[in-house]
Amino acid sequence: MNKQYYVLEMNNFTEEEAQDFLNTVFHDAKWGTKQGMALSHLTEKGVRDLKQHVFKEEPQ
DSSP, X not given: OOOOOOOOOOOSOXXXXXXXXXXXXXXXXXXXXXXXXXXXXXXHHHHHHIIIIISOOOOO
C-alpha cells in the first residue's frame, strides 16, 4: 500500500466550519478499489512538533 501525507492549512474556519467544508468537498469523490483517505486534525503545536521532529526544521 502506498501512503502519502499532506498537510492542509485552513485559516479563519471554526473546527465545525472546516469539517462541513471538507464534507462538502469530498461528498461526491469517486474512489477506486481500496482507495480512501483519513483526515487528522492538528493544532498549531502539533504542526510545530511535526516540523521539528519529523521534518527536522528549527523552531521559529
